[in-house]
Every structure is written in C-alpha cells, then in structure tokens.
Amino acid sequence: MDKRERIVSAAIEVFSEQGIEKTKISDIVKRAGIAQGTFYLYFPSKLSLMPAIAEVMVEKTLEIVQAKVSKSAPFPVRLDQLVDAIFEVSEEYHEMQALIYSGLASTEHLKKWETVYAPFYEWISESLEQAIEDEVIRDSVDPARTAKLVIGLVESAAEQIYLYDANKEDEAAVQKREVKQFLRFALSIHD
Amino acid sequence: MDKRERIVSAAIEVFSEQGIEKTKISDIVKRAGIAQGTFYLYFPSKLSLMPAIAEVMVEKTLEIVQAKVSKSAPFPVRLDQLVDAIFEVSEEYHEMQALIYSGLASTEHLKKWETVYAPFYEWISESLEQAIEDEVIRDSVDPARTAKLVIGLVESAAEQIYLYDANKEDEAAVQKREVKQFLRFALSIHD
Amino acid sequence: MDKRERIVSAAIEVFSEQGIEKTKISDIVKRAGIAQGTFYLYFPSKLSLMPAIAEVMVEKTLEIVQAKVSKSAPFPVRLDQLVDAIFEVSEEYHEMQALIYSGLASTEHLKKWETVYAPFYEWISESLEQAIEDEVIRDSVDPARTAKLVIGLVESAAEQIYLYDANKEDEAAVQKREVKQFLRFALSIHD
Amino acid sequence: MDKRERIVSAAIEVFSEQGIEKTKISDIVKRAGIAQGTFYLYFPSKLSLMPAIAEVMVEKTLEIVQAKVSKSAPFPVRLDQLVDAIFEVSEEYHEMQALIYSGLASTEHLKKWETVYAPFYEWISESLEQAIEDEVIRDSVDPARTAKLVIGLVESAAEQIYLYDANKEDEAAVQKREVKQFLRFALSIHD
DNA sequence: CATGAATGAGTTTTCATTCAT
DNA sequence: AATGAATGAAAACTCATTCAT
Numbered sequence: 001m002d003k004r005e006r007i008v009s010a011a012i013e014v015f016s017e018q019g020i021e022k023t024k025i026s027d028i029v030k031r032a033g034i035a036q037g038t039f040y041l042y043f044p045s046k047l048s049l050m051p052a053i054a055e056v057m058v059e060k061t062l063e064i065v066q067a068k069v070s071k072s073a074p075f076p077v078r079l080d081q082l083v084d085a086i087f088e089v090s091e092e093y094h095e096m097q098a099l100i101y102s103g104l105a106s107t108e109h110l111k112k113w114e115t116v117y118a119p120f121y122e123w124i125s126e127s128l129e130q131a132i133e134d135e136v137i138r139d140s141v142d143p144a145r146t147a148k149l150v151i152g153l154v155e156s157a158a159e160q161i162y163l164y165d166a167n168k169e170d171e172a173a174v175q176k177r178e179v180k181q182f183l184r185f186a187l188s189i190h191d
Numbered sequence: 192m193d194k195r196e197r198i199v200s201a202a203i204e205v206f207s208e209q210g211i212e213k214t215k216i217s218d219i220v221k222r223a224g225i226a227q228g229t230f231y232l233y234f235p236s237k238l239s240l241m242p243a244i245a246e247v248m249v250e251k252t253l254e255i256v257q258a259k260v261s262k263s264a265p266f267p268v269r270l271d272q273l274v275d276a277i278f279e280v281s282e283e284y285h286e287m288q289a290l291i292y293s294g295l296a297s298t299e300h301l302k303k304w305e306t307v308y309a310p311f312y313e314w315i316s317e318s319l320e321q322a323i324e325d326e327v328i329r330d331s332v333d334p335a336r337t338a339k340l341v342i343g344l345v346e347s348a349a350e351q352i353y354l355y356d357a358n359k360e361d362e363a364a365v366q367k368r369e370v371k372q373f374l375r376f377a378l379s380i381h382d
Numbered sequence: 383m384d385k386r387e388r389i390v391s392a393a394i395e396v397f398s399e400q401g402i403e404k405t406k407i408s409d410i411v412k413r414a415g416i417a418q419g420t421f422y423l424y425f426p427s428k429l430s431l432m433p434a435i436a437e438v439m440v441e442k443t444l445e446i447v448q449a450k451v452s453k454s455a456p457f458p459v460r461l462d463q464l465v466d467a468i469f470e471v472s473e474e475y476h477e478m479q480a481l482i483y484s485g486l487a488s489t490e491h492l493k494k495w496e497t498v499y500a501p502f503y504e505w506i507s508e509s510l511e512q513a514i515e516d517e518v519i520r521d522s523v524d525p526a527r528t529a530k531l532v533i534g535l536v537e538s539a540a541e542q543i544y545l546y547d548a549n550k551e552d553e554a555a556v557q558k559r560e561v562k563q564f565l566r567f568a569l570s571i572h573d
Numbered sequence: 574m575d576k577r578e579r580i581v582s583a584a585i586e587v588f589s590e591q592g593i594e595k596t597k598i599s600d601i602v603k604r605a606g607i608a609q610g611t612f613y614l615y616f617p618s619k620l621s622l623m624p625a626i627a628e629v630m631v632e633k634t635l636e637i638v639q640a641k642v643s644k645s646a647p648f649p650v651r652l653d654q655l656v657d658a659i660f661e662v663s664e665e666y667h668e669m670q671a672l673i674y675s676g677l678a679s680t681e682h683l684k685k686w687e688t689v690y691a692p693f694y695e696w697i698s699e700s701l702e703q704a705i706e707d708e709v710i711r712d713s714v715d716p717a718r719t720a721k722l723v724i725g726l727v728e729s730a731a732e733q734i735y736l737y738d739a740n741k742e743d744e745a746a747v748q749k750r751e752v753k754q755f756l757r758f759a760l761s762i763h764d
Numbered sequence: 765c766a767t768g769a770a771t772g773a774g775t776t777t778t779c780a781t782t783c784a785t
Numbered sequence: 786a787a788t789g790a791a792t793g794a795a796a797a798c799t800c801a802t803t804c805a806t
Contacts, residue, residue, distance in 0.1 A: 025780060034788090152348055178336045188376055228772060385790085403594060403620075407777090530733055534729030567760070598801065599800070608767040
C-alpha cells in the first residue's frame with residue numbers, strides 16, 4: 001500500500017526483467033500503479049533506488065539464510081545449509097545481484113552497500129569465530145575476511161549455474177556438492 | 192586501422208572512465224576518431240558492444256595470467272601466481288568487469304559470455320588435471336568445476352578489495368595471502 | 383485546445399504545402415505550437431498520421447458536399463451539384479488526396495480507409511436508391527456499387543484537371559460539363 | 574544485364590513492397606545487386622526514378638491492352654475488352670499505380686507523366702472517334718476528354734476491388750459487369 | 765565504369781523532469 | 786500528496802552522397 005514500498009518492489013521486478021539501463025522511470029511507475037510525478041516525491045532518480053533495493057535484497061537473503069541454517073546443528077552441517085541457502089537465494093534473485101552490483105558501482109552508493117551487506121558478513125563471521133573456538137576448523141582462519149571469501153565463492157558458484165546453465169536442477173546439485181567439499185577442505189573441517 | 196577494433200577499444204576506454212550509462216555513442220566515436228554513422232556499420236547499439244568488449248577483456252586477462260604464471264614452476268607457486276595475476280587484472284579492469292557483467296546481464300548475450308570465458312576456464316582446468324596427475328593436489332578435485340570455483344573465488348575476493356576498500360594496497364596484500372591459504376587448503380596441496 | 387486535433391490539422395497544412403516526404407515532424411509541431419515530444423504522445427510516426435488525416439478529409443468532403451447539394455432539388459440538379467462539390471474539394475485538397483492515397487498505401491491502414499470513406503459512399507448510395515424509387519434513373523443501377531463508380535469517376539476527372547492542367551479554371555468548367563453529361567447518360571436520367 | 578534497367582525494375586519491386594517513402598536507395602541497390610555508388614551513375618535521386626518507372630508501367634499497360642482488345646471487333650465488344658484489360662493491369666500493378674501517382678505528384682515530373690501516359694489516352698481517343706464516325710456511340714462525346722474519363726472510371730473501379738476487397742475474384746467479376754453497363758449507357762452505345 | 769566503406773548533417777526519438785490541476 | 790500531460794534538451798539513428806580504390 002505504501003507508495004515508497006510499491007516503487008521499490010516494482011523497480012526490483014522491472015530491473016530484473018529488462019536490466020537497469022533499459023528501464024525507464026515510466027516502466028517503474030507503470031508497474032507500481034502510480035503516477036509519473038509521484039516517483040519524484042520519493043526518489044530523486046533511478047539510481048537512487050539502488051540502496052533501497054539492496055536493503056530489501058539483503059533482508060530477504062538474511063531471512064532465507066537464517067531460516068535454513070539451524071542454530072544448534074554442528075558446524076559442518078551449518079556450512080552445508082549455508083551453501084544450500086545461498087544457492088536458493090541466487091536462484092530466485094540472481095538477476096538482482098548483478099543489478100545491485102552494477103547499479104551500485106555506477107553510483108557513489110558503494111559505501112552504503114558495504115553497510116547494507118554488513119549484517120550478513122557479520123553473521124557468517126561470528127559463526128566462523130565460534131567454529132574456531134570449538135576447534136572444528138583450523139585456527140588460521142581469519143573470520144571476517146573468510147566470511148567474505150565464503151560468500152563470494154558460494155555466490156559466484158551459484159551464479160555460474162543460474163546464469164548460464166541449461167539443466168539447472170541437476171547442475172545445481174552437483175555444483176553444491178563440489179562447493180561444499182571445496183569449503184570443507186578450505187576450512188579444514190575436522191568432523 | 193580496423194574500424195571495428197578502434198570502436199571496441201575506444202568503448203573500453205570511455206566505459207571505464209565514465210560508466211556505461213553515462214557514455215554516449217558520440218563519446219565512443221569521438222575517442223575512436225570515426226564518424227557517428229560509422230559506429231552503426233559495426234554495432235546496432237551501445238549494449239551490443241558488450242560481447243565484443245568481453246572478448247577483448249578475457250583476452251587481456253589470459254595474456255596477463257599466462258605472462259605471470261610460469262609454466263615450469265611447481266603447482267603451489269603457479270597457484271600463487273594465478274592469484275596475483277587475477278588481482279592485477281581486477282585492479283586494472285575492475286570497473287570493466289562490473290560493466291561487462293551488467294552489460295551482458297541486460298542483454299541476451301549471456302550465452303556468448305560463457306563461450307568467451309571458456310579458454311580461461313580451460314587453461315585452469317588443464318593445470319588442475321596436471322596437478323592431480325602429479326599428485327600435488329587431492330584427487331577428489333573435479334578439474335572443470337573447480338577451475339570455475341577458483342576463478343570465481345579469486346575474482347570475487349579481488350573485487351571486494353578494489354570496489355570497496357579504501358586502503359587498497361595493504362588490503363590487497365592481506366586479502367591475497369588469505370585467498371592463497373584458503374585455496375591451498377581447499378585443494379589440499381601437498382608441498 | 384485538444385492537442386491531437388492541433389497535430390492533425392497542422393499536419394494537413396504542412397503536408398499540403400510541402401509534401402509528406404519533405405515534411406519533418408518538427409515542421410508539424412512548430413505549426414501546431416506544441417513541443418516535439420508531445421507529438422509522440424499521440425502518434426508514433428509521421429505516417430501513422432494518415433488515417434487520422436483521412437478521417438478529417440472525408441469529414442470535410444462530406445461537409446462541403448452536403449452543403450452544396452440541396453436536399454429538396456430534383457435528382458439531375460443534385461447530381462450536377464455533386465459534381466461541382468467534388469471538383470471544389472479536389473481543387474482545395476488535391477495534394478492531400480494523393481498524399482492520403484500514397485500515405486495509406488505505404489502503411490497497413492488501407493482497411494481503415496474504406497471505413498473512413500464509408501459515410502460518403504453511403505450518402506450517395508441512398509440518393510441513388512431514392513432516384514430509382516422515384517424513377518428518375520434506370521432501375522438497373524446497383525446503388526452501392528454505382529455510388530463508388532460515380533465518386534471514382536468524378537474524383538479522377540477532377541484530379542486530372544487540378545494535378546496536370548495549366549489553365550485550371552477554364553479546363554475545370556469544360557471537364558465538369560463533360561462529366562455531368564457522361565453521368566446523365568450513364569445513369570439514364572429521365573428529366 | 575543493363576544496370577539502368579536492373580535499377581528500374583528493382584525499384585518497381587521494392588517500391589511496391591514497402592512504399593516509396595520507406596524505401597532507401599540501399600534497398601534498391603541491394604535488390605538490383607549493384608553497388609551503392611553505381612546508383613548515382615544512372616539517377617541523381619530516388620524520385621528521379623519515377624518517370625522511368627512510369628514509362629515501364631505504361632509500356633506494360635499498353636501491351637496488355639493492345640493484346641486484349643481485338644482491332645476488328647465491333648466497338649461494344651472492344652469496350653468490354655478494354656475494361657477487362659484495365660482490370661487485369663490493375664490487378665497486377667495496382668500498388669505501382671498509386672506509387673507513380675504520388676511519386677510523380679511529389680516531384681516536378683508531372684509534365685513528363687502526361688507525356689508518358691499520352692499514347693494510351695491517344696489510343697482510346699482514336700477508338701472513340703472511330704465509334705462516333707461509325708455512329709455506334711452518341712456524337713456528343715468529346716473523344717479526347719472522354720478517353721480520360723473512361724480510363725479514370727475503369728481504373729478507379731478496378732482499384733476499389735484490388736486495394737480493398739477480400740474476395741477479389743468474385744467481386745471483380747461483378748464490378749466489371751457494372752462498369753461495362755455504366756459505360757455502355759454513358760456512351761449511349763447502339764448495338 | 766563500378767565499388768562499398770565512410771561520412772556527418774539532418775532527423776527522429778527518448779525520457780527525466782516539471783507543474784498546473 | 787498525487788497526478789499525468791506536456792516539455793525540450795539530449796541522444797540515438799538514418800541514409801543520401803562521396804570518393805579513394
């Protein structure tokens with residue numbers, strides 16, 4: 001109902017469908033079912049939408065990840081669940097990820113992006129710290145830095161599947177298995 | 192001399208400098224030193240340049256990587272050199288990577304992108320096969336799939352530095368070290 | 383006030399003055415006193431104006447014809463008045479007729495053209511029916527079909543004068559007389 | 574083989590298919606299988622083609638008419654044959670007729686057009702003169718003027734069919750019959 | 765004569781932004 | 786706050802014409 005929200009989700013839809021470049025403000029307002037002028041009551045430009053969109057995306061990502069990864073499970077299981085979760089998010093939102101990426105890149109909103117993604121990195125980082133403390137992974141792991149590596153690895157692996165591959169279901173399963181193994185070795189998980 | 196080439200490299204230059212969105216065809220032709228109409232003899236639109244640019248970019252990447260990675264060195268050294276090379280490419284061309292990414296994403300040229308990246312994947316894949324044969328890495332590694340994981344991991348790690356970080360030099364050094372270690376474990380390198 | 387109307391009548395004016403080919407959208411909008419972009423709010427292209435112009439033209443034709451042909455006069459007089467009326471319209475709008483013709487021909491709007499001309503055909507057809515009933519013309523006349531023949535004949539006769547002839551005034555008078563006589567015989571008018 | 578001829582017939586084809594306005598010189602040369610520059614060796618512009626095209630058209634028309642109308646038959650039969658012939662020409666070349674019409678209208682080649690059509694008018698005119706002399710038609714007929722009326726009438730009748738009607742075959746037969754009768758009365762033919 | 769890539773002036777077309785309602 | 790028609794500056798695109806080969 002809220003106009004601002006309507007604009008943001010309309011933008012997510014049309015950006016995903018036709019790319020940022022090709023999307024006109026008029027496409028967004030048409031989808032949102034509001035008047036052309038109303039857009040400018042909430043956002044000064046097309047690109048100024050990106051932080052708002054990014055926020056929504058990270059929110060959704062965190063929701064899915066936190067729902068999928070069980071707090072009480074042992075770390076190796078949690079890691080597998082994380083991979084599954086990120087693949088799931090990628091499947092649903094892979095276009096958006098590229099969009100946010102390039103959308104933010106072409107603005108000066110990069111700082112914001114880091115901020116927006118921060119809770120996700122934080123959450124992984126804490127898991128890694130705990131795992132080091134519990135001696136389930138090698139103690140040479142730098143939690144903060146590795147959190148980003150893990151997310152980068154898994155996201156790029158997922159994108160490779162959902163952007164390019166034809167037989168996505170099967171491919172995704174194999175790719176997930178490979179990533180999980182890769183990670184297990186990378187972190188030196190001792191079961 | 193060749194007009195098409197002139198257009199593509201002019202486009203790489205101006206896209207890097209001002210982003211896709213802000214770049215006008217007239218900027219590209221001015222830089223290329225050709226007439227406006229000539230552009231349309233070779234490309235129907237700004238976005239249709241992206242596959243050609245991607246091709247050039249991958250070419251340059253491969254060149255740098257192959258120059259940096261010594262054929263005769265032992266695998267662990269080669270892996271470190273690969274990381275260094277990809278970080279170097281990212282440093283120089285990180286804007287372009289985001290651009291290609293979003294440029295391709297907003298067109299229907301994704302299929303082409305895979306093709307274009309293929310020689311790079313191939314090259315890494317062969318290195319991994321050799322390493323398995325030489326028993327320097329675990330034999331459970333799937334060469335083709337892992338090649339993509341490795342590239343994805345290193346590229347995303349590099350981007351994290353060059354897109355967002357302020358103190359790039361220092362950060363890059365630390366990040367590289369971290370990635371190298373991560374990879375060494377992930378592939379179970381036996382020195 | 384209505385912008386669409388302003389565009390159509392401006393187009394009729396400038397098309398008449400300089401031909402379709404030589405007319406730029408900018409000429410039309412200048413004449414209409416509106417902004418360039420406004421044109422595209424109503425028509426996607428120059429040629430897409432043609433059906434709208436045709437409609438206006440037929441309207442004007444009908445107006446002139448109905449003003450010139452007295453309802454109460456005997457049929458032979460009405461026929462002569464019709465000839466005069468069509469010659470008058472041709473004199474004023476002969477460029478437009480060729481333009482509409484070729485303008486419609488070069489689009490896919492031919493179907494529309496028939497629809498647009500329909501009220502004119504109808505009107506003549508009814509007159510002929512009445513004349514048959516009143517036994518002032520031969521009863522072998524097929525009203526609908528003959529309506530079109532009559533209009534076709536008179537229009538082509540008028541065009542011959544106004545398109546090609548130098549001494550139009552005199553020529554028109556002679557040509558009109560000839561057409562009237564031709565028609566009187568063709569319809570077997572019994573005075 | 575002759576390049577000039579190749580250009581003219583290619584132009585007839587593409588003009589018919591897409592209209593004069595939408596046709597580019599490049600379309601014509603492509604169809605003609607010659608180089609872009611070669612066009613300018615023969616014609617200075619697109620519209621300067623029109624007289625050459627008109628000439629070809631009238632040539633073809635006269636050929637068909639003279640083949641169809643038997644020299645020795647009585648006048649009423651010859652008149653019927655003329656109607657058939659013009660309908661036949663219209664069926665095959667109706668697009669061209671509109672094109673020549675508007676194409677010449679938009680140039681200063683109108684004088685030429687008259688000249689080009691002259692032999693056709695002449696031919697009909699002579700037939701009418703003979704018919705008057707033979708007392709098969711009313712002697713109030715002005716041969717030259719009526720020749721044009723007859724052609725105008727029959728051509729417009731034919732166009733109505735071939736431009737607009739769906740069921741062309743049947744419609745054409747009825748229309749022809751109507752025109753023949755119309756003409757017979759108009760000229761007061763005494764069998 | 766013939767070619768066809770290159771040209772760039774001339775047009776069309778777009779679309780973010782405004783503003784009277 | 787909301788609207789959406791109108792704007793016009795800016796950009797894309799076209800295509801007749803040229804000219805070196």
